[in-house]
Amino acid sequence: MDKKVLIQYAILLIILIIISYVYLNYFKVSVDNVEKINKDKTIEKNLPQTSKDIITDLVYSSIDRKGNKYKINSKEGEIDTENKNVIIMQYVTAEISLINGEKIYISSKKAKYNNDNFNTFFQGTVKMNYNYHSIKSENLDLSFENQEAKLYDQVIYENNNSKLMADIILVDLLNMSTKLLMNDKNKNILVRSEINNGNN
Numbered sequence: 525m526d527k528k529v530l531i532q533y534a535i536l537l538i539i540l541i542i543i544s545y546v547y548l549n550y551f552k553v554s555v556d557n558v559e560k561i562n563k564d565k566t567i568e569k570n571l572p573q574t575s576k577d578i579i580t581d582l583v584y585s586s587i588d589r590k591g592n593k594y595k596i597n598s599k600e601g602e603i604d605t606e607n608k609n610v611i612i613m614q615y616v617t618a619e620i621s622l623i624n625g626e627k628i629y630i631s632s633k634k635a636k637y638n639n640d641n642f643n644t645f646f647q648g649t650v651k652m653n654y655n656y657h658s659i660k661s662e663n664l665d666l667s668f669e670n671q672e673a674k675l676y677d678q679v680i681y682e683n684n685n686s687k688l689m690a691d692i693i694l695v696d697l698l699n700m701s702t703k704l705l706m707n708d709k710n711k712n713i714l715v716r717s718e719i720n721n722g723n724n
Contacts, residue, residue, distance in 0.1 A: 578602055582613060586642050588668050592697070593621040594642055598635065611637045616646065618666075626700060628654040628673075630664065642668045650675065654700065658682045659693055671697045 582598045598613035616635040620628040633648030646664040652675065653659075662677035673695040681688040681704070692705040706712070 579611075582611070584611075584637060584639075588642065590671075591623045592668075594668070595619045595621075596635070596637055596644060601637075604636070609639045611639065613637055618644065618646075620697070622697065622700075626654060628652065628697075630666070632664065652695075656684050657702075659695075661693070673697060 578600050579602065580600045582601045583595070585593070585595045587593050596613070596616065596618040598617075599615040601611045601613040604610035604612050613635045614633070616630075616632050618630040618635075620630075622628070630646060630650070630652050632646035632650040635647065636645045638644070644666045646666065648662065650661045650664045651658070652661075652664060652673065659675050659679065659681045661675040661679040663675070665674045665676075667674070675693045675695070676691060679690050679693050681690070681693055681702070688704060690704040691707040691711075694703040694705070695701075696703075
């Protein structure tokens with residue numbers, strides 16, 4: 525064999541070794557890494573969606589078609605996974621400013637606020653105050669469509685000289701009239717009055 529051909533084979537062999545080395549170390553993904561990546565992807569797909577986006581210091585303001593203003597605040601909230609238009613709120617306060625100048629204040633531990641229609645469902649130690657009226661309950665459904673607030677479950681209504689206990693109180697937001705109801709028609713609404721005639 526000619527010396528020239530032997531040098532060419534040697535150079536070709538060295539080039540092939542260098543190319544193989546570079547390919548194996550820098551471009552080829554090992555089978556172990558591929559299996560590990562595939563296992564990671566499978567695990568990610570099988571994990572339940574437990575991470576929630578918590579939003580802190582939420583404030584929503586809106587005005588209904590009649591000009592009543594509604595402002596709701598919460599310390600934290602998250603978007604409902606079943607309905608993207610609903611915000612589940614914690615430690616909630618709300619203020620309704622009616623067009624006639626009256627203000628209604630509401631507070632609760634939790635609430636579900638609907639972005640579409642502004643309806644809000646308050647839960648847990650609900651308090652509603654307006655003028656000299658105070659109503660406490662476990663639940664309050666605030667409907668802007670019906671212009672009504674429905675308080676139910678352990679309802680206690682108090683004003684300057686009366687205390688009432690009922691199952692349900694309906695408050696008409698247009699004229700601020702209240703309607704007290706009992707679930708059982710045979711039960712009566714409990715009324716306690718304080719009469720202050722100036723001699724007490």
